[in-house]
Amino acid sequence: MLIVANWKAYVDDLAKAKKLVTVSKRLAREHQSIIVIAPPAPLLGALAVRPSSVAFAAQDVSLSSGGAQTGEITVGAYKAAGAAYALIGHSERRAQGDTDAVVAQKLAHALTNGLTPILCVGERERDGEGRYLTFVREELTSALAPLTPKDRARVIVAYEPLWAIGKTSAFAIDPHDLTEMALYIRKVLTELLPGKSAASSLVLYGGSVDPDDARVLAASSGIDGLLVGHASTDPRLFSLLVKQLA
Ligand code: PGA
Numbered sequence: 001m002l003i004v005a006n007w008k009a010y011v012d013d014l015a016k017a018k019k020l021v022t023v024s025k026r027l028a029r030e031h032q033s034i035i036v037i038a039p040p041a042p043l044l045g046a047l048a049v050r051p052s053s054v055a056f057a058a059q060d061v062s063l064s065s066g067g068a069q070t071g072e073i074t075v076g077a078y079k080a081a082g083a084a085y086a087l088i089g090h091s092e093r094r095a096q097g098d099t100d101a102v103v104a105q106k107l108a109h110a111l112t113n114g115l116t117p118i119l120c121v122g123e124r125e126r127d128g129e130g131r132y133l134t135f136v137r138e139e140l141t142s143a144l145a146p147l148t149p150k151d152r153a154r155v156i157v158a159y160e161p162l163w164a165i166g167k168t169s170a171f172a173i174d175p176h177d178l179t180e181m182a183l184y185i186r187k188v189l190t191e192l193l194p195g196k197s198a199a200s201s202l203v204l205y206g207g208s209v210d211p212d213d214a215r216v217l218a219a220s221s222g223i224d225g226l227l228v229g230h231a232s233t234d235p236r237l238f239s240l241l242v243k244q245l246a
Contacts, residue, residue, distance in 0.1 A: 002225030048082020164207030182222030
């Protein structure tokens with residue numbers, strides 16, 4: 001089970017960040033969990049000290065390859081600071097203007113430059129006619145179609161419905177609905193990926209995952225891991241959550 005801890009902008013204190021990493025490393029060792037931490041970019045270099053039982057991710061990447069572009073953080077700089085993964089197309093970046101076309105470019109850019117992308121997709125709301133399925137299909141297709149078939153198979157998909165993000169477990173998705181969506185995403189991946197590789201693609205769920213719902217969500221068939229936002233920034237909650245999954 002892959003657990004991605006998306007700290008968003010919740011953590012801006014280095015002492016707190018180091019404590020969270022220490023706790024996460026212990027949890028990863030004790031429970032054989034695969035934990036990937038996505039801290040705010042400036043903290044990355046101080047946290048991603050090797051050897052480490054956890055891995056690190058960028059929360060976003062710039063399309064810049066370097067040069068006279070003040071404020072941009074290139075994939076190369078993320079890698080130098082210790083990132084191996086990158087969140088791409090998180091709804092909070094899409095809300096800041098990342099269109100499907102930009103997300104597709106960032107996905108290709110991360111892959112070409114050696115970061116494993118975690119592509120975030122998810123509908124804003126659920127409707128009775130199943131339009132949310134088409135929406136997720138279109139997000140997946142527009143991001144993956146421009147890639148080579150081999151690169152498509154390297155993308156981790158995180159299903160994060162916007163209506164479930166940043167709330168409490170009472171608002172997380174119903175496990176039955178999650179199973180349905182996971183199967184649907186894998187069906188779309190089967191159409192886009194070469195051979196049988198969709199079967200081994202990783203599909204994660206994110207949106208109000210906390211210690212109360214982690215186990216039941218993770219048990220949904222077709223889910224290979226969880227993307228955890230606010231609950232990953234509290235050492236006590238995150239420990240409880242990882243133990244639930246062990
Ligand atoms: P949340 O965030 O766990 O705080 O809902 C998840 C995410 O947006 O990645």
